[in-house]
Amino acid sequence: MTTAPVIHLHELRKTYTIHKREAGTRAALRSVFHRETRDIHAVDGISFDLEQGEIVGFLGPNGAGKTTTLKMLSGLLYPTGGAVSVLGYEPFRRENAYLRQIALVMGQRNQLNWDIPAVDSYEVNRAIYEIPEAQFRATLDELIDLLDLADLITKPVRNLSLGERMRVEIAGVLLHRPKILFLDEPTIGLDVTAQRRIRDFIAEYNHRYNATVLLTSHYMADVEALCRRVIVIHHGQLLFDGALATLVERFSPHKTVIVDFAERVALSAEMDCYGSVVKRTPDQVVLSIPKAAVAATTSHLLADLPVSDLTIEDPSIEAVIEQVFNANN
Amino acid sequence: MRRYLTLFSTFLRLSVLGELEYRANFWVQILESILSLTVAVGGIIIVFDHTATLGDWSANQLLALVGVYIMIGGVITFAIDPSMQRFMQDVQKGTFDFVLTKPVDAQFMASTRQFQLWKLIDVVLGLAIIGWALWRMQAQITILQIVLAALLLGIGMVIVYSFWMILGTMAFWMIRVDNMFQIFNAMFVAGRWPVNIYPTGLRAVLTFVVPIAFAVTVPAEALIGRITPTTFALAFGVGIGLFVVARLFWRYGIRSYSGASA
Amino acid sequence: MSEWLAIYTAQTKRAFAVWLQYRAAAIIWMIGFIVQPLMYLVVWTTVAESSGGSVGGYTPSDFAAYYIVLMIVDQVTYTWVQHEFDYRVREGEFSRLLLLPIHPIHEDVADNISYKVLTLIVLVPAVILMMWFFNPTFNTTWQNAALFVPAVFISFWLRFFMGWVLGMLAFWTTRIAALIRMYSVIKLFFSGRLAPLTLLPPVLFAVARVLPFMWELAFPVELFLGRLSADEIWLGFGMQLLWTGIMFIAFRLMWRRAVRRYTAFGS
Incomplete structure (x- = not known):
């Protein structure tokens, strides 16, 4: 070798x-x-x-x-x-x-x-x-x-x-x-x-x-x-x-959290306090949350809202790359 | 060396295969060859209806010249022009990069990649006309004359090849090089007549700017036994010189293409 | 009438702009145009010199005048539409032309006119050089010069419609390029390019008189040079008009069929 x-x-x-x-x-x-x-x-x-x-x-x-x-x-x-x-x-x-x-x-x-x-x-x-x-x-x-x-x-x-x-x-x-x-x-x-x-x-x-x-x-x-x-x-x-x-x-200090609700939640319900909202429908919301805050925020979410399912994902590699290039422009 | 022979025959074979896909072109080429024969021979017949010699060439001698003209034209369109066209396209489209990444001499590859099979008909026709002219002359052709003529035909092809290579190499810097080939083609028809009938200025152009004299007239002179040692030496010198110049220019072109000399 | 003028002005301007884009190619075309007459001029001059100063009534100076005028007439009346049709039919260019509210032939006429303007850039110096180099002699009278203008004008239209008729064959065959080459070889012999027609063997000369080609080229040239008798001049105009009429009728008949065929088969 x-x-x-x-x-x-x-x-x-x-x-x-x-x-x-x-x-x-x-x-x-x-x-x-x-x-x-x-x-x-x-x-x-x-x-x-x-x-x-x-x-x-x-x-x-x-x-x-x-x-x-x-x-x-x-x-x-x-x-x-x-x-x-x-x-x-x-x-x-x-x-x-x-x-x-x-x-x-x-x-x-x-x-x-x-x-x-x-x-x-x-x-x-x-x-x-x-x-x-x-x-x-x-x-x-x-x-x-x-x-x-x-x-x-x-x-x-x-x-x-x-x-x-x-x-x-x-x-x-x-x-x-x-x-x-x-x-x-x-x-x-x-x-x-x-x-x-x-x-x-x-x-x-x-x-x-x-x-x-x-x-x-x-x-x-x-x-x-x-x-x-x-x-x-x-x-x-x-x-x-x-x-x-x-x-x-390194380049994505955020995670994506997808929350599915068991029942329809009024669109007016305040979500910004948990993290920045990426997408939102009456029975689902997608949030971008700083990594350090993920654990605390998810427990809040589970306690406050009628959550049926919750998934935590890394952002797509495309999104990361885009972020890398944007940050350096 | 052996590798280059194998490569050459492979390229030739592939071009043949490619062209067999378009068989009807064979008949079109037959028609075209007949047409160019008609123009050349018809011209001779009409001209010699009024005179016995044209600038000290007899009708039969001129027929031999026409044979050389058609043959060299055939060689150009069979072997030289197709590869050059392909090379220029490759440079424009960026596919020339593939040639450069191959462990083969790039000039060799660029000049042997494509052949137009049916143009060989012109080569055969040219040879036939040469034979016919010699037979009509009832000339005592010596072996020496044939060897000399063959040698000068070879030199003529080297000169034409080098000339085209020099024009083609300009594709590294210019976009529309094919226009220059059009100029050559437009002037090449003048080679149907011996260059010594042209006025001095034009003759110089046809000898040194566009080397039609060496490609057509000189080999024909050798055929009819009229070559002087000086002309022979000159043709030989021009052939070698132009080939070397083409090679050096090509290498300069490659260096510039890869940004080495910039 | 004024709307036609507007259309033509616009088309000619557009065509001129296009030609300027391709000026290098255009100039090369023209070099090809000069080489051929120059070559035959040299050949016939050599023949005349070796035959005691003249052949068939032409001295070297007469040949020079003949080929210089021939070059001019050829350039002025030249049309290349026959070369375009193959491309137009194959690439679907005709779909665009058929969508226009005017007949496509007008675009070609405008294109031609602008090309003629561009031609002058090469033609004028070439003529001057050849005048200086070959010492042509002209026996042109005022009447000759006056009649020359309509002769060239008719010749332009004759060639133009012939070009369209030939080109339209592309609707029926894909081998149009070979046909065009055959056509140009025939033209080389019978239009006066290879030699002034009186130098041809009598059989070929007889054939030339019934074909359209000598009337579009050799006739205006010889007319200008004062080589024709009054009878020959009237015969020439008659033949020009006759052939132009035939080509125009052929053009009308073929065009209708060609469009029907094109719209039926698409491209």
């Missing part, structure tokens, strides 16, 4: 210089002679380490710098500053030995040929990665089995549904059994069933090959199901790195 991290980022930065362009002919003419530029700090000093076999959720709102970071990790972008090393390689050198061990999936972009069945496109990957025939067959069979692809890979890709297409895409990317997976929104636009399939598969692949996975997703269900650890970034900077449970604890 190695204890050295497989992915190591230290104070990683990426700055884009863009040309400012004001509206109007005058400004356009002026820009011919003198172009004003502005620096955008897409990634502004991020550090973290990933151990082999980890699945880590990489979260942040649009424009936070997630994709830029993933691109630097997969060798597509050259960092402006800081250090990055993956499996001991510097990704931006794009050495073949490195590229053979990684895979990048971007949910909104396809790489399979539209007109032909996926199984034919897989031949390209076999040639690119020089996968020996026997290993290729074995891996393919395994992927067919895990992703239930038997009927899909012989049809032209254009005839597949969105979810089916993502499954054959993912299979193509994994034929060379990469040790590191960069998944950028792999489930975007898919229906719930298709999302779950992809999610289950990622977990299984991670388990079987002890592969390291860095995943971005807007669907918290993905993150909750797959990632014990999450890294949250905002405006190019690290906000949080730790267990998902800790994130909820």
Whole structure:
């Protein structure tokens, strides 16, 4: 067992210089002679380490710098500053030995040929990665089995549904059994069933090959199901790195209390004294209560009102994340 | 090296498979090839109705040139243009990232990914016309001439490829590069006639700005045994030079794309 | 009448704005336009020079005049609607056009007019350069120049309706692109582009006279250059009007059927 991290980022930065362009002919003419530029700090000093076999959720709102970071990790972008090393390689050198061990999936972009069945496109990957025939067959069979692809890979890709297409895409990317997976929104636009399939598969692949996975997703269900650890970034900077449970604890000092009444309670009944009311109907009320006060408040509630049922929940992870970003704006 | 051959044949095979999905295109291409043959040969017939030579080319020699023209045009549309179009699309849509994450030379992959199978008909037609022209000339073709012509045809293709690669690489900075290919296509039709009939300024453009002279006229000159050592050396030099320039420019483009030189 | 003027002004302005967006593409189109006549001009000049200074009554200067005027007429009367129809039918663009309270052909006319304005940007310098470079000689009389204007005008409409008739075939076939290419090759031979028509073998010349193509291009060009007798001029106008009439009737008949077909099958 190695204890050295497989992915190591230290104070990683990426700055884009863009040309400012004001509206109007005058400004356009002026820009011919003198172009004003502005620096955008897409990634502004991020550090973290990933151990082999980890699945880590990489979260942040649009424009936070997630994709830029993933691109630097997969060798597509050259960092402006800081250090990055993956499996001991510097990704931006794009050495073949490195590229053979990684895979990048971007949910909104396809790489399979539209007109032909996926199984034919897989031949390209076999040639690119020089996968020996026997290993290729074995891996393919395994992927067919895990992703239930038997009927899909012989049809032209254009005839597949969105979810089916993502499954054959993912299979193509994994034929060379990469040790590191960069998944950028792999489930975007898919229906719930298709999302779950992809999610289950990622977990299984991670388990079987002890592969390291860095995943971005807007669907918290993905993150909750797959990632014990999450890294949250905002405006190019690290906000949080730790267990998902800790994130909820740290950023949400409130719990949600749902009270069902045995009989209809007049809507005018005073509830604000227990906590802030999130939602209210004649036979139910949802309250947000500070963690420290939960025990005392619930006993008050039970004593004061005709309560038939009472549940205490953590707020949804979406709500927590939203709160994190709002707090930092 | 072996890997690149395998990869090349895989891309070729996949393109063929893809195109077999649209079989009717075969007949459309047959029609198009017949049309371009009609234009080229019809033009020669009408012109040589009034003269015996055109800028010291006889009708049969010009027929050989037309053969080279159709063949090179076929090579461009069969092998060079489709990959370049795909590459430009990939850059625009962001799918070029997938090429860069593969452990293969990106320029190789960008220039071999797509082929338009039926355009091979033009290549075959061009070769047939060359054969027909040589037969009509009843020329004593020496082995040396054939070797030289084949060599210069190869160089011609390298020159055209490098030229397209240089234009294509600009896609890293500009959005509508395909417009420049349109300019090339518009000018390429001028290659149907030997460049030495054009006035000096235009000839310089067709030789050095858009390298039609080296792609079409020079190989045809070799075929009819009229090549000088100087022209040969020049073509060879331009071929190697342009290929190196294309390579360096591509690498500069990649560096700029990944923000290394910015 | 004034409402038509308003519609046309608005449409032309809109079309002009669109063309400005695609000016690079438009300029490239025009380069293609210049290369072809330039190429045949060079070829025929070479032939004339090697045949003792003239061929079939044309000296190099005559060829220069011929191809410069041909380039101008071709640009001014050019229409590309036939290329658009395939896209319009396939992408359902026709649904939009049919919803408009005026016939879609008016949009095309306006589009054409604005393109012609843009064309001048490339056409004028190209003509000046070629004038300077090839020393054309013109034997144009005032009468020729005066008759040239209506000839070009009729030619525009002839080509325009022919373009629509050809384009409307897209309602019945998906292979319209191949048909258009065939059409342009036929036109290359019989319109006077490849060579002035009197240089064609007699058989081809006879064929050219019964087809519409020489009347839309070679006729106005030769008329301007003073190469036609009075009889030939009247015959030319007669043929122009005849073909324009035929194309207009074909356009009306096909349009009705095309719309019926389009609304029946949808897209």
